[in-house]
Amino acid sequence: MFLIVHIAADFRFLTARNLGIIISHAVIPTFVTWGMVFSFTSGMIDLSVGAIVILASNFAGFLGLKWGYAGLLLGGLAAGVFLQALNGFVFLKTNIPPWVAGLGMAMIYESIGAIYSNLAVRSGGMVVTLGSKLRALGELPFNVLMLVPGMVIVYILFCRTSIGLNVRAVGSDLRVTRQMGIDPERAKFLGMVVCGVFLGLGSAINQSYVGQLLPRTGLSSVSFIFQPLTAVLIASSMSAIFNVVIGVVIGTISLSALFNALTLLGVPSGTWQEVVMRLLVILVTIVSMGDEEGIVK
């Protein structure tokens, strides 16, 4: 398959440089997807992830310009954790289904971004722009190197701590988990906070990679979720073979390779590539849900 693409793309697909680009493009979605594993596993389907990444990226850039890379990472982490904790609080206290409340929170975060953007323009400036500063974190090899400690940390948190264990338990069987003395609300909230950590790290790398990220409105940030969502589904469908933490990496790199191949084959990005993505979400969902057929709910 790869060879066919390689030949069809004038031998540009399987080159060292292109493979580096593929992995590099997978780094940010990987961090975001790792975060989503914690929230989605516990049943907190949060559709405001994209809006959070945009806001957190801008805040990371803002602090980055003041305090360098430390500010970049700190800003991303602080914004990611705060906004996910806020989401967790809202989801759990209002009892509104998380995917509905998440859309509401996405609109709020998008509006905050738009207000900030308008204020910046009115005062004669622009949204946070890194220019040539602080770009190493988003580029090879540092972005890829971030994957290694990231994978270790997410594995430990998800598989070797009571936070991860409780998140998995709550998502699998709420009744039994509660009977075993675990507070489901606390478990879900902590899952959201950990999700915020990885969204924050992804946001810092994202800001370093793009340099400037313009806030969006009209729920357009929701489209950001499709690639991580597909990666989560791919990871879930491979859970019998790979740990979900590794499955996520495979998923995001596979998706990155797919888009890269489509680009090299001349498929326009933003249109047909998006169609392929949506179709892929449906396809992977069908495959990952296939085993559920016949269950009496």
Next chain:
Amino acid sequence: MTARDTAILRVENISKSFGPTRAVIDVSLELRAGEIHGLIGENGSGKSTLLSMIAGIHARDQGSMFKSNRPYDPLSPAQANEQGVSMVVQELGLVDGLTVTENIFLGKTQQFARRGIINLKRMREEAALAFASWGIAPVPLDALAGTLTVEEKKLVELVRALPTDPDVLILDEITAAFSHNNRVALYELLAELKSQGKLILFVSHNLSEVLALADRITVLKDGEKVTTLDAAESSEDELKRLMVGREIKETYYYTPARLADQEPVLIADGITVAGVLISVVTESSRRTSTYKSWGKLYMLDLLWVILSRAISAVDLFFGQTQQISSLAQASLSRFREKRFRPRHGEV
């Protein structure tokens, strides 16, 4: 010394309702250390609800409980566990998405954690030790609970209940899932626990089993306590009479002979489930839910699945043609799992 003095667990005038249904009505029990206490009654007699209140799963509406002469009021199974009361519930009580080891220590992982990180190796060793030390057939410790058979799941639940070294162990219909070998192992385990001064509250529909195991037996009917009697001075016929409230001359359960002159409401033929061929099943009794064998319960589950898919389901219990719209309405056993999906055959 009075019975009250020797009672490890005392339940006084306890009641519980679910909406308009009075599940347990004013029940009092004196349960002693070092005894196996059988609890019997028809389906819906309130056994599981009573035990669930003792185990902290359900809150009681009224009445009081005392453990070792101290007020006992668990708000959750975890709290009951902390006070020495463990229960293996009738329905499946494992988290399918976790491994066997994780299920055994769910909610108790802090003992294996150092700086917040769980030592999985030590946890696995403890789980293996628990199986071995209690003489329970081992189950793959790294397997996801969702991949286990019902019998294996029940074994894991039993092991999970034991490491806390409870004073009171409640077993609700656990033997129904067990093979002969595992039943024998369980009986030996219960005898060992009894000799250690533990109280075992034991529920089973198998009356001969209850008579053989229990020191005393309490009979419930329609949520109320009928009586508590010494097992040595009782008989199956007497227990049946007390459970049903009238004389039962032959067998309590419906038999094929008694159904011979009735029209079957359902015939399932040639259905293969997990490699087992079930040739013909007919049933027109109102008492399907009193089947003793889990294999038959699976069959009912399977039939329910088939019917719900094929014809929106006919009420199997009452032979009526009413439509079943939900699982609760069907009120079949609670062990419906995808492994019972039919692969071949017709209804």
